[in-house]
Amino acid sequence: MPIDFFDSSIFYLGPDDWKNLSPFILLFAGIAVLVVAASMRAKDLVLRTLSFSFLSGAAVLFFASLLSQGRFFLGSSMELGPMERIVAGGICLIAALSSLYVRGPDYARHSEWGALLLICVLGMCLLPTARNWVAFFVYLEVLSIPAYLLSALYSNREKSLEASMKYLMMGAFVSCFFLLGISLFFAVSGSFKFEAISVAMTAAAGPQQFLCFTAVALVFSSLAFKVSLFPFHFWAADVYQGAPAPIASFLAGATKLSVFSSIVLAFSECGLWDIPGVSLYVKLLGVLSVVLGAVMALTQSRLRRMLAYSGVVNAGFVALVLPNGLSVLPSVIGFLLVYALSVLICFAVHEIALLRLGRSMDDDLEINSFVELKSKLSPFYLVLLGFALLSLAGIPPLPGFFTKYVLLSVLAKNSAFLLLAVALIGTFLGLGFYLRSLVPMALYPAIDSKKTNSETSSSGASLTAIAATVFSLLVLFGFTYLQGLISSAELMAR
């Protein structure tokens, strides 16, 4: 049996194909340039500027090709449609905003961070385009390996190393799950291609169905690890807390965006939702993530750990709607974009707070210590943080409400009222931890503490926070437009 994940069509590329590939080529070029720059020990500012310009350039190219280009195929290794472009553009945007507030001696020591970040972004952008499982696995590893390294960027700090170690060990473990899962797909269908698997899945009967279920469960579990669904979330709190803030905020949002949209695309193309038990398994993980994630988040006293568990809850919301097929993709993308941007705001403001308080950069502020900030931080940043937290909590008229509403309306549309109730309970519990983190900084009176070293510039982080706020508002305005664009494009294509 030939292994069929390469097609001959791959070897001829017309001019339009180059246009389609241009953002990826830009990312590759960026990687090359950044590797050279890193080897020349380029200055912090240079690296930051380079990675920001390559990432934002890629984002612009992705969004621009949304308007001008049609569907693009590269065998079964890559299919670029409007949704894949939006996801990729969103990821580049998040990465670009994250790279804005990279600063400090740790990054100077490890000047390869720019190249690693771009490789990670490349993997994330490619992941939703995969139309066979081998390519999917390759993209997944391109995404994961730089992520392990990036988490350990503070290489002389214990927390960062611990985070990276945990992430790496568990990640390697679930990669085995993934490989076992896709080899079971191969056993059932004799192919890694999504189309062939889709045919085999519809034909499967009897004990073969159980085999299929096992395969899907293994694959989904390993992907659930990437998006930190319960019970595969154990690394999340450590990475959110220990990894450098720009990296943590990037991984938190962009990984979820990339992996969740890939799950929607891959599972729908393979017809995996029709296998008995699969949607139950996914919904079960969703329910557990929403409820237990919320309970765990309620017990946290530090901002970044709280955000980690809130990430579990938000992943759970998405998992609840996943089994409804391709039609949920726009709502998932919108929801995760706003989630990612809100988390970015939180991390950026947290970073500014660390600078103002003169704390070490890997510190995770206690929620109660935000009281000290009131006299040091301009209320503007507290307003931004409040905006982000309330948006995460899903309170109108903030963007997070609209995207969550659209997401949950999928449940209502499919008469899944029990799941809707779980989601609403999760939202209610969410109020508890988001509001609790707001209380000390907003409601307690300021205490006058002595001035500490606040000379260090935090312009990068402020820029990130402001830009993320602006973009999360833009998501709201672009949402209706995107939804229309996507649904019409999808209808034409399928």
Next chain:
Amino acid sequence: MDPINTAMLIFWPAIFAFLLFTFRKNKKAAQWANMVFHLPWFWFLYQSCLLWRSSTADGMFPIVFNSDFFPLLKSNFALGLDGLNLPLIGLNVFLSFCLSLYALGKEKLSSSYLALFALLNAASVGSLMAADAFVFYIFWEAMLIPMFFLIGIWGSKNRVYAALKFFAFTMLGSLAMLAAILYLWVQPDIQSMGWHSIAQLGLLGDGLWSPRFWVFCGFLIAFLVKIPAWPLHVWLPDAHTEAPTGASVILAGVLLKLGVYGIARWCLALFPSIAVLDVVSFTMKVLALAGIILGSYGALRQTDIKRTIAYSSVAHLGFMLLGLFSFQLAGFQGAMFQNIAHGLSTGALFLIFGIIYDRTHTRELSDYGGLGIVNPRLSMLFVLSVMASIGLPGLPGFIGEFLILNGTFVLSPWFAFFACFGILLGAVYMLRIVRGMIYGETSSVLKSHPIKLSFSEWGSIIPMIIAMIVLGFWGQGLIAVTARASATIIYNLQGEILR
């Protein structure tokens, strides 16, 4: 009479909230600007009144402003104006103006306080006018954020607890409403989330436990929390007690009224066939009666003056709930009238007590006494507000409660009978406050803290007192405004009863 003026009733306070932020450095300028900003708001109100008067549209809840909002969610930015919401909008603007006078020269009330207040006003006027379920929900929830910060930042000692409790309870109710709205949205035959197309929705069934029943309940729970009806009232005493004076006044004067308005607009008028079900109306009347009796009992047991007034609100809003579910024109009109009357009288009570509290910083009844000797004029106004709250003839509370009891008596005489004890108890607990505060020896607290009111403080109380007296003697003016809208709703409800 351009409809845009009506939309500006919402947008103007939102705009001036942002303008107020520019006065961060200068508190005094912000306070004066805040007062001046109210004048255009009055102009927009006046224009909206003209629009309402000239409108010849038949049917319920005529839409005066409509614009695309969120086509994906079948939602339009639709605003309606009729006799039900116009008086409440007027009350909101009026109370807010009085509070802007009160705020003049207050050291604590910075520009961010005033800006949050303006945002709160935008949201509350918005939810009064929204004629689209989704837009309504957004405004309804948007009230929470400014109120949370108003209580949480400018409140008294226990403010954080009170703010969180307020937020949690209201949000819990709102999530039920959100579920109901989501359910409506997925109905295949729904044209839009507009009020009218929900009213015309066919396929939901009519009986008990039918989908329509659950949707009704979803809306109802949100409003019962807001009213607040017994046993969901537990957030109110804390919120009222801890809130700063301005927030207390607007909470009593507008936010609680939104619960009553919401039931009238989004439950009774929208789903008359469910409202008239025996189980529903009986349960509501029992809750209303429980609110009246237990709220009064709660008020009797308090030693904290603001808490007493808060519990009295629970009792008074029980009356309004009873009036709504009397299904008689008199009862319904009474509830609408009492909405305004209670907003004025309780608002005045909170405001006067707030002014005293600014000086003494104690809410304990036992710390007071002899206010009549210290400041007889203020005492007189306080007693007048108390009398309006009790419902003495010549003051608006009397008209409202009389109409409610009158309406309730037609279909459920026993409920009316027991509710009468609420009026009696009302006199007892309110007069207890009057005796403790105004009569007797001058207390040491009042001796050490002279109660001298500034010009602007008098200016904030007196318009409210005048409005009370005018409304007390010329109630027909208000009743005529609400008449047509109320009659349509009651006509539909009675039609459902006969069916």
